[in-house]
Amino acid sequence: MTDCKFANEAQVIDFARCHSGVFDPAERLQVEEIGDGNINFVYRVFADDGNSVIIKQALPYVRIIGEGWPLSQDRIRIEAEALMLEGEYCPDLVPQVYHFDAERCAIIMEDIGALENLRHALVARAELPKLASHLGRFCAETLFHTSDLYLDAHRKKEMVARFINPDLCKITEDLFFWDPYCDHERNNINPELRDEAEGLWHDEPLKLEVARLKQRFLTSAEALLHGDLHSGSVFVDAGATRVIDAEFAFFGPIAFDVGSMIGNLLLDYAGQTELAGEAAERDAYRDWLLDAVREFWNTFAQRFGDLMSSSTADPTLKLPAYRETYLAELLSQSLGFAGTELIRRTVGLAPVLDLEAIEDPRARARAEALALRIGRTLILERDRLNGIDAAIERIRQI
Amino acid sequence: MTDCKFANEAQVIDFARCHSGVFDPAERLQVEEIGDGNINFVYRVFADDGNSVIIKQALPYVRIIGEGWPLSQDRIRIEAEALMLEGEYCPDLVPQVYHFDAERCAIIMEDIGALENLRHALVARAELPKLASHLGRFCAETLFHTSDLYLDAHRKKEMVARFINPDLCKITEDLFFWDPYCDHERNNINPELRDEAEGLWHDEPLKLEVARLKQRFLTSAEALLHGDLHSGSVFVDAGATRVIDAEFAFFGPIAFDVGSMIGNLLLDYAGQTELAGEAAERDAYRDWLLDAVREFWNTFAQRFGDLMSSSTADPTLKLPAYRETYLAELLSQSLGFAGTELIRRTVGLAPVLDLEAIEDPRARARAEALALRIGRTLILERDRLNGIDAAIERIRQI
Known part of the structure; x- marks a missing residue:
């Protein structure tokens, strides 16, 4: 080959x-x-x-x-x-x-070339009224239908083996859960953000929670993830959405896909504090981004919950109380993974345009520091944030 | 073939x-x-x-x-x-x-035929001074060295694929997490225990927690489990222990092996209330069984923790605080899985001699009811039992 x-x-x-x-x-x-x-x-x-x-x-x-x-x-x-x-x-x-x-x-x-890369669209503050519901539905449908809730026991395990993907998983394991928390040569750190970045290397409570999230990434074979669901893997216009680049796919924790997407919307939320343009316009877009996070989660949770009720094959996993517990845990974990995406995109190997497009290093450092603070808060407080509205209110306070 | x-x-x-x-x-x-x-x-x-x-x-x-x-x-x-x-x-x-x-x-x-099957030895109240420490070391060594804590990322994933074991996992999924909680034709229920057994079918809080444990069994590829670590898979004499019958091996939750073993010691603890013999002798053996649970866990946790400190390859998983959190969660999950073993062995397809050897159906039902109560308590209270001593004290009260 x-x-x-x-x-x-x-x-x-x-x-x-x-x-x-x-x-x-x-x-x-x-x-x-x-x-x-x-x-x-x-x-x-x-x-x-x-x-x-x-x-x-x-x-x-x-x-x-x-x-x-x-x-x-x-x-x-x-x-x-x-x-x-x-x-x-x-x-x-x-x-x-x-x-x-x-x-x-x-x-x-x-060829989906008529559409625009979502990251560029977000940086340019494009109106994307369908985005959040499309991505929420994408996550709910693809993740539910490849989970143990839907698949029979044999088919699930055959698929786990078929989607073993060590090379690509290793990239995620390192870039999300290692590099940002030590002085790694792969990191890209804005010199103006140096103090905050170094703070991560000695933040023991944060490192403990990141280790727990890493353990979940390493061991939870819940569903076939996209595995790299960031803004650069999505193409859009006002009415259409296409998700590409599934080469990181493997059986992992559902919350990793959901959290990656939330993290990317929040990276733009942080970037829009300092990107070019009128303050009022940027503020309005930041409000829209938080609404998009909410709509994304609510669409996902509603659809995933409906599928749990209608299409779970195993009666022991079909209890209404289990559905509620399951979705609450998914939200908590998703907020945690969103936090790791915010942090690794701010100081790690693969920066994002949402922050990089801020030309002045000092202004950029202010937006980056906000991204780090949101990331840290989501990771440390994920189990205490009771519902998506509480999470968004908490983000707004930061 | x-x-x-x-x-x-x-x-x-x-x-x-x-x-x-x-x-x-x-x-x-x-x-x-x-x-x-x-x-x-x-x-x-x-x-x-x-x-x-x-x-x-x-x-x-x-x-x-x-x-x-x-x-x-x-x-x-x-x-x-x-x-x-x-x-x-x-x-x-x-x-x-x-x-x-x-x-x-x-x-x-x-040929290990010179040794005796552990289940027979426990029913006969054999003195087994090495058993708990041997089994604790067995679990710590085999489970640590096949986990992400020790293996490199590629080797772990290659092994997960090699040990995909759907036929045998399906047996566990059904017998542990389904049959006892509904009126399944596979169940074996002592007519004298009928009311208690039927109570399980409508016990919504219990069914919720069993669903959560089942989800963990289905999705947590933490280490290569023995997968069927009950008393019948162990051969013993006063100084030697051999574990056989690894055909259920697969990458699953570490706590399943640990919990299965604890559950089997507690099945004998319940059975000894009504088995033949002097009451004082049976009571003394029941005390020894609880001591064995404690020593099994402590040996396991000490050795596993030592291995985490000395042999974890990934520095991000090597934090002392992570080790403490990890072991505390393992204990809680292990108590939960122990509970599912107690329940499924009491009313399910595969009864155990520890209870079956009680000839009088009414006396047997009293011991079986105790096994169910211990199982239910461990499942529902597993997150609140703070350490092995607290768990044993709670079992003693039941």
Whole structure:
């Protein structure tokens, strides 16, 4: 599989023509490499009439580093299978998969290029009235239907084995739960934030709770997660939402997906204190972001709870009291994981535009410090925040 | 693999002679079938000079039912691999594996027939001064060394996939967490205990907590469990202990193994209220059983905690405060799982001699009712019982 890389544009075009089922045999096609991620190659193949497809290819190493950082190509099989499973339950919220090719380590999928990356949209304060309910439904449908609540015992365990994903999990284990809490060479720390960042390394109560969340990430095989559900994995316009990049998929704690998304909305909430533009406009957007967190959670919890009532196969897990306890614990854990996302995006290896776009380092440090304070509060107080409204009120006070 | 069954005694003897490395080529050997379990065939092959081995063979169905209850033969590979892993960390506490044969679906192992089954020994009130510390060390060593605390991220996940064990897990999921809490045809209920048993079916607070424990059993891939650590899986004499029958091994919650063992000691504690013999002798043995629970837990927690301090690879999981929190949560969960074992052994499919040996149904019902009360208390109060001494004091009050 190591020589699966396309040798030239003609090979990419041939591959798309043969396997996508989208193009006429005689149609003139063009290709462009559009990958802006760090890991894979992404091509867009398009015809004069506007027809197009995306080809995502995984090589046995990290794209921006090269062969010095090897990475299992099994990730592209996992991504293809996860994307198809997500498509079963949310066909309107993921790109359609036309073809997965194990030899080429490549997926041909629907081109969603007309939509905008959610992170850019949030930084630009785009109006996204459908976003929160779409993402809430995405999480509820994909996570419920791959959990023990829905799957029979054999199918669940067969799937756990099929989605074992150590290379990609290791990245999360390190970047979320290790780097920010020590003086790690991978960290990116704004010099103006140095004191606050160093404070994390000696914050024993925080490190204890992060260890408990890490233990949960390592051991809780609750459902097939997206595994990397940040703003950069979502494309949007005012009416549509698509979730991509499922290569981190594995059986993990449901709250990790939910919390990652909440953390990303809150990163923009912190960034908007200092991003360019009118204060009133930024304040209004920050209010909207908190409303989006609330609507995201409420949509998720309502739909997940409904599915627990209607579609849980196992009668012993179908008690109404269990549903309430389960959702309350999910919220608490989700707030904790949201906190780890806030912190690792502020001082870790992978910064986000929501903070990076603040040009003045001092202003940026103020927004970053807010992100750290929100993150720390959510992690330490997650078990005491009684419901999403209480959590949002607490965030507003920080 | 379906025709792997030995056709005659000569085949069993040939197999032992070829693969065990224990017998001289010319030695005269005999064989006896000694399986007293429900699932597998077990042969003892022995020479005139006393040399002997055990052969355990798994057919693709449950032995006492026949082909009408199919069961994956992969269980014997899992048992062999788990037994060899346990042997790496506790060579004195498991039988040595001489050979595993995938084609025959058979393990040749050390004959531990000189020892007595622990359940019989407990019913007979045997003195077992080493038992609790041996079993505590067994759990600490095998569970720590197969957890994320010790294994690197890749190895752990590769092992999780290798020990996926759906057929055997399904048995536990049903027998522990389903049958006793409804009017299931598999249940065995003493008519004299009928009211108490039916009470379980409508005990909503109990069913809620059992659902939470079941969720943990289904999703927490913490370490490679023995998975069936009851008194019948342990052989003993005054100085030696051997743990056998690892075919239920899978990556599950550490507290399930620990709790199963505690539950089995407490089943005998309940049974000894009504078993034959002098009251003073039975009372003294009941005191010893509670001491054994305490020593088992303390040995386990001390050794597991020491290993956490000395051998945790991941610095983020090495905080002293994390160790304390981790062990406190383990105790609470272990008490909960112990409770489910007490209940399912009293009213479910697989009764235990500790209660069954009480001949008078009314006397038996009194002991069974005590087992149910202890089980229920441990499940409902597990988070409030602050340490093993408090738990034992609470059990004594019931």
